[in-house]
Amino acid sequence: MTGEPRADGRDGRDGRGGLRRAGDAVSTFFYRRQRLYLWLLLVPPLLWFGVVFLGALIALVWQSTYTFNDFTMQVTPDLTVANYKALLASVNLDIVIRTVAMAIAVTIACVILGFPLAYYMARYTRGTARGLFYLGVMLPMWASYIVKAYAWTMILSQGGIIYWVADHTGLRPVLDWLLTLPYVGGSSLTTSNLGRLMVFTYAWLPFMILPIQAAIERVPPKLLEASADLGARPLQTFRTVLLPLAFPGVVAGSIFTFSLTLGDYIIPQLVGPPGLYIGTMVNLQQGSVGNLPMAAAFTAVPILIIAVYLAIARRLGAFDAL
Amino acid sequence: MRSEGPANAAPPASPAPGKRAARRRRAHRPDGSPRAPWPLRIAAWCGLLFLHVPIVLLVMYAFNTEESAFSFPPKGFTLRWFAAAAARDDVVAAIKLSVKVALAATAGALVLGTLAALAMARRTFFGKDLITLTFILPIALPGIITGIALASVFRLAHVTPSFWTIAIGHTTFCVVVIYNNVVARLRRLPPSMIEAAMDLGASGLTAFRTVVLPQLATALLAGGLLAFGLSFDELIVTTFTAGSEQTLPIWLLNQLGRPRAVPVTNVVAMVVMLMTALPILAAWWLTRGTEDASGSGK
Amino acid sequence: MSHAVELRDVSRHFGDVRAVDRVSLAIEDGEFFSMLGPSGSGKTTCLRLIGGFELPTSGEILLHGAAATDLPPYERDVNTVFQDYALFPHLSVLDNVAYGLRMKGVGRAERRQKAEAALEQVALGGFGGRHPGQLSGGQRQRVALARALVNRPRVLLLDEPLGALDLKLREQMQVELKGLQRKLGITFIYVTHDQGEALSMSDRVAVFNQGRVEQVDRPRDLYARPRTTFVAGFVGTANVLSGEAAKRIARTERAVSIRPEHIRLGAPGPGQLGVSGRVIDVQFHGPTSRYEIDADGARLAVMTANQGGDADAGRPAPGDAVELAWSPEAMIELEGTAPP
Numbered sequence: 001m002t003g004e005p006r007a008d009g010r011d012g013r014d015g016r017g018g019l020r021r022a023g024d025a026v027s028t029f030f031y032r033r034q035r036l037y038l039w040l041l042l043v044p045p046l047l048w049f050g051v052v053f054l055g056a057l058i059a060l061v062w063q064s065t066y067t068f069n070d071f072t073m074q075v076t077p078d079l080t081v082a083n084y085k086a087l088l089a090s091v092n093l094d095i096v097i098r099t100v101a102m103a104i105a106v107t108i109a110c111v112i113l114g115f116p117l118a119y120y121m122a123r124y125t126r127g128t129a130r131g132l133f134y135l136g137v138m139l140p141m142w143a144s145y146i147v148k149a150y151a152w153t154m155i156l157s158q159g160g161i162i163y164w165v166a167d168h169t170g171l172r173p174v175l176d177w178l179l180t181l182p183y184v185g186g187s188s189l190t191t192s193n194l195g196r197l198m199v200f201t202y203a204w205l206p207f208m209i210l211p212i213q214a215a216i217e218r219v220p221p222k223l224l225e226a227s228a229d230l231g232a233r234p235l236q237t238f239r240t241v242l243l244p245l246a247f248p249g250v251v252a253g254s255i256f257t258f259s260l261t262l263g264d265y266i267i268p269q270l271v272g273p274p275g276l277y278i279g280t281m282v283n284l285q286q287g288s289v290g291n292l293p294m295a296a297a298f299t300a301v302p303i304l305i306i307a308v309y310l311a312i313a314r315r316l317g318a319f320d321a322l
Numbered sequence: 323m324r325s326e327g328p329a330n331a332a333p334p335a336s337p338a339p340g341k342r343a344a345r346r347r348r349a350h351r352p353d354g355s356p357r358a359p360w361p362l363r364i365a366a367w368c369g370l371l372f373l374h375v376p377i378v379l380l381v382m383y384a385f386n387t388e389e390s391a392f393s394f395p396p397k398g399f400t401l402r403w404f405a406a407a408a409a410r411d412d413v414v415a416a417i418k419l420s421v422k423v424a425l426a427a428t429a430g431a432l433v434l435g436t437l438a439a440l441a442m443a444r445r446t447f448f449g450k451d452l453i454t455l456t457f458i459l460p461i462a463l464p465g466i467i468t469g470i471a472l473a474s475v476f477r478l479a480h481v482t483p484s485f486w487t488i489a490i491g492h493t494t495f496c497v498v499v500i501y502n503n504v505v506a507r508l509r510r511l512p513p514s515m516i517e518a519a520m521d522l523g524a525s526g527l528t529a530f531r532t533v534v535l536p537q538l539a540t541a542l543l544a545g546g547l548l549a550f551g552l553s554f555d556e557l558i559v560t561t562f563t564a565g566s567e568q569t570l571p572i573w574l575l576n577q578l579g580r581p582r583a584v585p586v587t588n589v590v591a592m593v594v595m596l597m598t599a600l601p602i603l604a605a606w607w608l609t610r611g612t613e614d615a616s617g618s619g620k
Numbered sequence: 621m622s623h624a625v626e627l628r629d630v631s632r633h634f635g636d637v638r639a640v641d642r643v644s645l646a647i648e649d650g651e652f653f654s655m656l657g658p659s660g661s662g663k664t665t666c667l668r669l670i671g672g673f674e675l676p677t678s679g680e681i682l683l684h685g686a687a688a689t690d691l692p693p694y695e696r697d698v699n700t701v702f703q704d705y706a707l708f709p710h711l712s713v714l715d716n717v718a719y720g721l722r723m724k725g726v727g728r729a730e731r732r733q734k735a736e737a738a739l740e741q742v743a744l745g746g747f748g749g750r751h752p753g754q755l756s757g758g759q760r761q762r763v764a765l766a767r768a769l770v771n772r773p774r775v776l777l778l779d780e781p782l783g784a785l786d787l788k789l790r791e792q793m794q795v796e797l798k799g800l801q802r803k804l805g806i807t808f809i810y811v812t813h814d815q816g817e818a819l820s821m822s823d824r825v826a827v828f829n830q831g832r833v834e835q836v837d838r839p840r841d842l843y844a845r846p847r848t849t850f851v852a853g854f855v856g857t858a859n860v861l862s863g864e865a866a867k868r869i870a871r872t873e874r875a876v877s878i879r880p881e882h883i884r885l886g887a888p889g890p891g892q893l894g895v896s897g898r899v900i901d902v903q904f905h906g907p908t909s910r911y912e913i914d915a916d917g918a919r920l921a922v923m924t925a926n927q928g929g930d931a932d933a934g935r936p937a938p939g940d941a942v943e944l945a946w947s948p949e950a951m952i953e954l955e956g957t958a959p960p
Contacts, residue, residue, distance in 0.1 A: 020528065024694070027525035031692040032675070041441035042453075045434040045497065049456045053494055056471035057459075059478060113372060116365035124358040133370070135606065140373045142602040144555040146571045147591040150578060151376040154383065161379060205373060263464015266557070270578060279466050286470055299467050306463075517673050518706035520693040522771065523723030532719075536710045 061303075064296035075292055083297035092281075096301055099278040102193070102200065103261040107254045109201040110208035114253070118209045119246075122216035137213075141206035149270055152199045156189040156271065163189070186273045196272030203267065204260050208253035215249025216242065251313045258309060262302035278302055377595070384592040386585070403585040413590055416573040420597075423485065423569060424553040427492035431549045432542060434493070435500025443508035460495035465558030468495065473562040483565030491563040492556060496549035503545035503609070507538055540608050547605035555598040570594050622685030624649045624775055624807040625670055630679030632665055639665040641831035642679070647809060649774075652801050654810045654818040657828030658854070664779060666828070667811050671700050671777050684774065694723070699768035700777040704784075705760045707752035713739070713763055714748030720771040738770035739763075741800075758789050769800075775807045782817070794821055815855050819843065827851050849954045852877035857921055859883070860954070865918045869895050876951040880910065880923035885936065888945035895920075896943050899936045911936070915944060 030037040067078040086092060121133045140148070155161050166172040179185035179192055186192030219242060227237040265279030276284070278298055285295035349357050358366070385399050407413050438457065442450060460468050472491050481487060511534065519529035557571040564572065574594065577587045625647040632640040640662045647653045655663040668674045669681060672693035681689045688696055699720070707716050714735050721731035739745050742762040752760055761781060768776055778797075782790045798821050801808045812818050818825045819839040826836045829850045835842060846852035849860050862875035870876050870893065888894030897915030904926075911922040922944060924935075936942050 023527040024525035027527045028692050028695070031526060032690055038441050038445065038447070041437050045438040045457075046453065048434060048494070049453075049497075052475060052490070053460060053468075053471070054456060056475035057467075059474050060467070060471045063474060113369050116362055117369035120358055120362055120366035124356065124362075135603070136370055137373065138602070138606065139599055140377060142551055142555070142598055143377055144571065144574075144591070144594045144598050146555075146557050146574045147380065147595050148376065150574060150587070150591050151380040153578065155376055155379060161375075202372070202376065205369075209369075259462065259464055263466045265466060266575070279464065282466055282470070286473075292470075292474070295470065299470065302464055303467065512704060512706060514702045514704055514706040515708065517671075517693065518700070518702055519708075519719070520673075521671060521698075521700045522720035522767070523694045524719075525692070525694050528723065533708055533710075 060296050060299065064293055064300055066293040068291040068293045083293050086294065087297055087301065095276045095278060095281050098275055099262055103258050105197055106200040106204060106261050107257045109197060110205050110253065110257050111250060113201065114205055114208040115212060118212035119216055122213045137206050137209050145203065148203055149199060149267055152202060153190065153270055156195045158188060190271055191273050193272055196268065199267050199271050200261055204257045207256035211252035212246060212249040216246045219245045248316055251316045255309065255313055259302065259306045262305060380588065380595070381592055384588045403589045407586045407589040410586065412568070412573065416568045416570045419567055420554050420570040423488050423492055424550045426489040427496050427553040428546050428549045430493035431496035431500045432546055435497045435545065436504055436542070439501050439504035439508060443505045444513065457498045457501055461498050469559040469562030472559065476563065483563060485567065487563045488560055488567065491559050492553040495559065496553055499548045499552060500545040503541045504538060507541035511537060544605040544608040547601040551598045551601040555594065623647055624684060625809065626682040628680040630669060630676045630681060632669060632674055633677045638831045640669065643833050645826060645833065645836065647807060649807055650805050652798065652808045652810065652821060652823045654812060654822040654825045655828060656812060656815055656818040656825050658813055661828040662831040663811050663828040667777050667779055667809065670809065671698055672696050697773055698775045698777060699771055699773040700779065701764045701768050701781045703779045703781065705764040707760055707763055709752050712748065713750050713752065716752065716763060717767045717770055719767065734770055738766040741769070742766045757784050761785065761793065773806065775809060778808060778810045780811055797821065827854060846877060846952060847955060849875055852952065852954055859920045861918060869916055869918060870951060875954045877954055878946055878951050880921040882950035883920065883922045883944050883946045885922060885924060885942055886945055887943045892945045892947050894943055894945040896941065899938050899940045899942055901938055913942060913944060920944065
């Protein structure tokens with residue numbers, strides 16, 4: 001072996017240890033077989049996700065075709081579309097409509113509250129100030145979901161801050177009037193859709209703000225300067241240049257508010273008038289009732305809605321704004 | 323600037339050009355960057371306030387002396403609820419479980435997420451988008467769907483719910499967090515650096531160990547902290563994958579129907595918030611200098 | 621005696637794209653060898669094949685007579701200076717330079733010493749404690765050089781190392797690199813798209829075009845005797861006349877190239893060829909001036925030395941009619957390919 005000219009110019013002896021040499025041999029093996037290396041890296045995560053997670057999802061959807069015997073409370077693998085037919089029954093349809101309506105309301109509320117903040121952050125803050133704002137929006141997002149829900153039950157309660165502020169600023173009559181409105185009101189804030197809307201909005205607001213802020217940030221300031229140069233007043237520039245470019249961000253944020261509301265079952269239980277949501281229905285069916293097929297059928301609804309929404313959103317460019 | 327000229331000079335274009343100039347000056351900060359119009363500023367700060375007031379209130383209530391702590395304004399300041407919380411076995415057990423699960427999930431996600439990121443960061447191949455979508459699904463789908471899906475898998479495999487089922491569930495949605503962070507960092511690593519290491523005598527493995535890993539360190543740490551926070555706070559998927567065990571969020575959920583235990587619940591709520599927020603803060607601080615100039619969403 | 625680097629019929633395909641198309645080269649020990657061509661011509665891919673960062677689709681690569689076709693980079697006695705320097709940001713300058721020695725298993729004291737010496741060699745002595753982020757572009761370039769040279773490779777690959785530097789620094793570095801190569805006696809393989817750089821520094825130059833090597837020659841020969849229209853146009857400026865224009869103006873069937881400095885403004889003398897035309901543009905280049913002439917349908921460039929002062933006052937201006945003249949010996953016959 002020694003004596004022949006070697007391409008590496010060495011004589012085979014050097015200061016590397018045995019383990020290193022073994023590692024080097026493995027590396028050289030893969031150097032010549034790049035694709036094998038790629039697949040080896042991917043196998044563990046793919047195994048996990050492909051088998052465990054995707055498999056579970058498929059199993060779930062598959063289960064929605066099973067039969068549930070009301071008398072014996074047993075699930076049998078007899079394939080049927082009865083579950084999906086049941087979905088169309090008016091009582092179930094009500095659940096779907098109720099949930100979707102709230103999802104839309106929450107999305108709108110989040111946009112109203114979130115857009116000014118996102119716009120301000122993206123266009124008028126810089127450096128440390130921007131970092132602090134970013135933190136200010138991110139932190140509530142990560143502050144525990146259940147804690148936030150809990151905090152709001154305190155805020156909305158009769159002895160809580162909202163009632164206190166309403167009493168002390170003379171706005172109590174306004175509050176009472178709001179509570180008499182159909183669909184929106186209820187006997188008290190904690191049992192009204194208004195209250196429920198506030199909690200939902202609070203929970204998902206950061207998810208709306210961040211994509212909008214990112215989308216606005218991505219608009220090169222030169223574009224706005226060009227618009228002004230061509231004679232547009234600030235409001236016109238905002239309407240004709242910035243808003244269309246920020247819109248994908250709004251859509252991206254709405255994906256979150258929509259899908260999160262469609263699947264939630266805890267907030268509807270804690271706050272608001274009685275009336276099932278898709279999430280609470282699913283939870284009910286799979287839990288105490290044990291009717292997993294029906295629960296699975298119900299989950300198909302948000303999956304479908306979100307899939308359609310995602311397809312539209314992608315067309316509108318929201319994926320680039322994520 | 324007012325034009326002061328002879329009688330045959332054209333009159334000023336507007337009644338008070340000096341005022342207009344002054345307004346334009348006020349619209350800019352001393353460093354020349356534009357200042358926001360005040361309605362926008364008010365709206366923005368309203369939004370920020372809306373986000374933070376409930377949290378502030380929560381913290382306030384944790385120190386409240388009053389037992390029916392829903393009342394506003396709070397009556398006094400005390401620390402005794404902290405002691406009471408610490409004395410309760412179920413609270414302590416829940417904290418321990420949450421920490422253990424979070425650590426396990428973070429570890430699992432680190433391994434799986436890094437492997438996937440290494441494979442996919444720079445390559446395009448058939449099915450790459452599909453794989454990325456699969457990673458995102460657990461976090462993108464409503465928690466209830468992920469929860470039921472995992473529960474049914476465990477049921478089918480005749481696995482009884484335990485610590486491990488919770489941990490597996492958490493790992494599944496934590497992977498994407500690590501994956502995103504590591505991919506983002508790897509994308510900023512020029513391939514020439516790894517080639518340079520190999521050119522200088524390092525095999526692929528050694529190059530990874532001596533050149534790539536040190537630069538991934540912050541991304542891994544930040545991702546790990548994020549995953550920890552995410553796992554600690556998780557509720558919905560956990561309710562489906564836990565048996566009789568209680569993580570801290572589950573404990574809180576059960577407490578929500580018990581008005582008498584309110585003060586202790588306040589304290590625990592605040593603790594959960596800190597345990598979630600602090601790692602997130604740390605993760606943000608670690609990665610803050612490294613975002614690209616164009617800004618990033620996630 | 622074997623060549624330092626030999627490529628035998630080497631190809632590298634990326635799907636349908638032939639980045640390197642059946643290239644054969646023999647590079648000698650101690651040579652300063654440049655690979656010149658426009659972007660996408662395959663010169664960088666060729667370099668990467670020699671370095672081991674790509675595997676050839678076909679063909680053989682030999683280093684000092686030994687087969688190296690599928691050897692990974694860490695087993696080739698070749699070091700590279702990368703275009704973006706590729707310094708390790710998490711290591712100090714000294715640790716960067718010593719990295720190769722560390723991989724070989726050299727002890728800490730010895731490798732620190734050698735690294736210091738290498739830094740001295742590139743005029744960066746004492747910079748060892750800094751980090752790459754604290755250095756200027758030119759300094760980083762030198763560190764990359766030191767990091768490669770400290771390993772005493774027999775072949776050094778340089779991938780457009782001066783591309784990111786400004787003109788003055790580039791010229792200075794060219795002189796330094798050439799001096800370094802002479803002193804060390806290492807084979808330098810230098811990739812560039814700048815023909816001036818290649819001509820001034822190299823012992824031999826290979827001109828690449830679309831994955832193939834069109835000509836390998838010494839700089840003078842490359843300039844005086846380009847073999848194809850591409851080489852004629854890429855190395856120096858050339859007036860290339862082909863087809864109809866060649867027949868009409870140059871009275872020849874084949875494509876020819878005439879260097880701008882070989883054309884004179886004025887009527888043709890005895891034995892010379894000529895053509896009349898109109899001045900389109902005049903550019904002042906300091907020591908020379910360049911005239912764009914429209915002559916009988918062809919665009920010709922003429923370069924004249926500036927004498928300075930009144931002698932230049934009578935020169936033609938844009939729009940003037942002129943006569944051009946050149947000797948038949950100044951015309952170089954070309955083969956094949958379209959001009960760049």
